[in-house]
Amino acid sequence: MSPKEQIQSLRDELREHNFNYYVNDNPTISDFEFDKKLEQLKTLEAAHPEFYDATSPSVRVGGEVTKNFHTVKHINRMYSLDNSYSIDDLRDWETRIKKIVDGDIQYTCELKYDGASISLHYENGKFIQAVTRGDGNQGDEVTANVRTIKSVPLQLKGDDIPKKFEIRGEIVLPWEGFHKMNEEREAQGLDLYRNPRNTASGSLKLQDSAEVAKRPLDCLLYSLAGSNLPVKTQFDSLEYARKWGFKAPKESKLVDSIEEVFEFINHWDVARKELPYETDGVVIKVNSLDQQDELGFTAKAPKWAMAYKFAAEQVSTKLEEITYQVGRTGSITPVANLEAVEISGTTVRRASLHNADQIEKLDIRVGDEVYVEKGGEIIPKIVAVDLSKRPENSVPTVYATHCPECHTELVRSEGDAKHYCPNEMACPPQVKGRIQHFISRKAMDIDGIGSETVDQLVEAGMIHNYADLYDLTVEQVLPLDRMAQKSAENMINGIAASKQVPFERLLFGLGIRYVGETVAKKLAKQYKNIDALLKMPAEPEKNGLDLFADVTSAADKKIEELTAVPEIGESIARSLVEFIQDDYHIALIDRLKTAGLQLALSEEQLEGQTEKLTGKSFVISGVFEMSRNDLKKLVEDNGGKNSSSISSKTDYLIRGDKMGPSKLEKAEKLEITMISEQEFLDMVK
Structure with missing residues (x-):
């Protein structure tokens, strides 16, 4: 047998043993024999580097160092999941999806493993890349580290x-390995x-992959993404994944x-305690991929899936003090400072009290013994007070009247749950918070500057707002702590590069209250540029003769104009108008214009956009030549609105093959105009 044949034979044999051990949990060879064959392979590969293969079992030992x-950017976005905490939530979810899709619905139930989300990329059957979830749109490449995980197939x-x-799946650390690491x-x-x-999660960002290889990490896969996949259902995709060599949990x-x-949930709420991994709930997915496609997504999550979270662990501890935090928009959040307590493996010393109403509702007082849980097993919150242990000298909590940072008197608008500090221009946490929001990844994504640097710049009086960033020079920032020539240049270069960030992300970065990522995109698409968004209608002429005129x-x-934009409600519109009418904000935007930032959609973004379908609502149902997402994009690019369900407000139903009978019946009853895919394409030519 030639060296090349020997190497290939050993690789094939070791891959099979690796699969049996780490995926099937059914070893067919001893550890000693496996290690002996692996050493033999390494020796042969070292002698014949011309036969190098990135998918060889020998690369599992790591050794590659990643500095940065x-x-x-994810090819297919990694969405988060909507959470439910009760059976009633799941019934409501089922009711919603049955209004959109026709026919019987099957569900795939999967355990929700608690780990680090990962997307693995394969080409021609070979592992080529691993990317963390990040913000869902983009993540960090951790290929070298993930390659060391034995249950991730390289071929x-x-x-x-x-x-x-x-x-997609989760990188997890089994309990046994976790305890062993802590013993060491x-x-x-x-x-x-x-x-x-x-x-x-921390293991994935270690710089030395050899250190990652020492950790007993596992990878549990649950979702395929891509085009031309040979599957029609979610459950089939799990079966295919197992057949190809992935570890797709068989509890599904x-x-x-x-x-x-509900039966699946009730069983695993108890049985999960015997699992080798952390799990905090059950994920329920509509099984049919066609039905998933028809249901689509919200801005943050698929409509065809729901995560049911098991009841969070509760513990009791003493409330030692209530303090107040100031957010970037001036919102005040009361914080409970607690006697340290362990919850779900983490030490908790602080918990959110949300607002004055929550404190009053639970009658929370300093000195109380309180019950704390991790909301969604992530953010601690106080859920109740043990009144039997309340001290005799206890006094009711009086909510703060002035900002804890700048001592400005707090305000609370009618119908608003939170108090606010109105001192936007001089309250330190607001000044710093707005700049930190502006430079964040989802907004301007400025390299070379972080929250600590922002703190230093503000405290040194170098910047007072985000527009000041564009006046900074290398010479100015060099004196800052831990700032060398190279890092100063990186910071100024990062600020300069942010001038090319698209309009919708800049709009989000301005920090207008209630204007999140999705709203910013809607506004950018509707108004095309900042001037159109900021333009106020002319003030009406006052007619002194008619004292009762409706002026x-x-x-x-402007509020009326804004609320006519899909998904823009009155609270968002009022917040925008307040922003527009503030001379300080307008001055900041003028400075951003002068600095050369993108305050309009680019020509590339405007290409193909028309007003042909403005004011028209479309429902897309059935199977088409084009993907449903492409059809939806065409609707939006031409000014139309997509809707998931038929109503009297629907203007057109784009009807494809295999459309459900109930949708057809409803459309006929409401006399909705039905058009084919080609007829729709003719409309937007």
């Missing part, structure tokens, strides 16, 4: 593998790791009704 983890099995696809740290006198989830179950979903103010007209 590059940001990678897939079978002859029906798509040429190019992604598979304890023996070395080191601090213990708090919980498996954070340890797994296909059910025919929501009642069976609508310019502000009211």
Whole structure:
């Protein structure tokens, strides 16, 4: 046998043993024999580097050092999931989806593992890249570290593998491995790791992949992404994933009704305690991919999936003090400072009290024994007070009247749950918070500057707002703590590069109250540029002769104009008008214009956009030649609005093959105009 044949034979054999051990949990060879064959392979590969293969079992040991983890844009967005905490939530969800899709609905039930989300990329059956979830649109490439995880196949099995696809899952640290790691740290006198989830997540960002290889990480896969996949259902995709060599947990179950979903939840709420991994709930997905496609997505999550969270762990502890935090928009959040307590593997010393109404509702007082849980097992919150242990000298909590930072008197608008500090221009947390929001990844994404640097710049009096960033020079920032020539240049270059960030992200970065990412995109698409958005209608002429004339103010007209934009409600509109009418904000925007930032949609973004469908509402149902997402984009690019369900407000139903009978019946009853895919394309030519 030639060296090349020997190497290939050993690789094939070791891959099979690796699959049996780490995926099937059914070893067919001893560890000693496996290690012996692996050493034999390494020796042969060292002698014949011309036969190098990135998918060889020998690369599992790591050794590659990554200084900087590059940001990678996801080809297919990684959405988060909507959460439910009760059976009633799931019934409501089922009611909503049955209004949109026709026919019977099956569900795939999967356990929700608590780890670090990951997307694995494969081409021609070979592992080529691993990217963290990040913000859902882009994440960090951690390929070298993930390659060391034994349950991640580097070479897939079978002859029906798509040429190019992604598979999503969780990187987890099993309890057994977690406890073993902590035993070793304890023996070395080191601090213990708090919980498996954070340890797994932190492992992915270690610079030395050889260190990652020493950690007993596992990878559980649950979702395929890509085009031309050979599957029609979610449950089939799990079966295919297992066949190709992935570790797709076998606890998943296909059910025919929501009642069976409840049975699955009740079983695993108890049985999960015997699992080798952390799990905090159940994920329920509509099984049919066609039905998933028809249901679509909200701005943040798929409408066809829901995460049911198991009841959070509760503990009691003493409330030692109530303090107040100031947010970037001036909102005041009361914070409970607690006697340290352990919850779900983490030490908790603080919990949110939300607002004055919550404190009054629970009658929370300093000195109380309170029950704390991690909301969604992430953010601690106080859920109740143990009145039987209340001290005799207890006094009711009086909510703060002045800002804890700048001592300005707080305000609270009618119908608003929170108090606010109105001193926007001089309150330090607001000044710093707005700048930190402006430079954040989802907004301007400025490299070379972080929250600590912002603090230094503000405290040194170098900047007072985000527009000041564009006046900074290398010479000015060099004196800052831990600022060398190279880092100063990187910072100024990062600020300069942000001038090319698209209009919608700049609009989000301005920090207008209630204007999140999705709203910013809607406004950018509607108004095209900042001047059109800021333009106020002319003030009405006052007619002194008619004292009772119905005179609508310019502000009211602008609010009316804004609320006509899809998904822009009155609270958002009022907040925008307040922003527009503030001379300080207008001056900041003028400075951003002068600095050369993108305050309008680019020609590329405007290309193909028309007003042909303005004011028209469309429902898309059935199977088409184009993807449903492409059809929806065409509707929006031409000024139309997409809707998921038929109503009297629907103007057109784009009807495809296999459209459900109930949708057809409803459309006919409401006399909705039905058009084919080609007729729609003719409309927008």
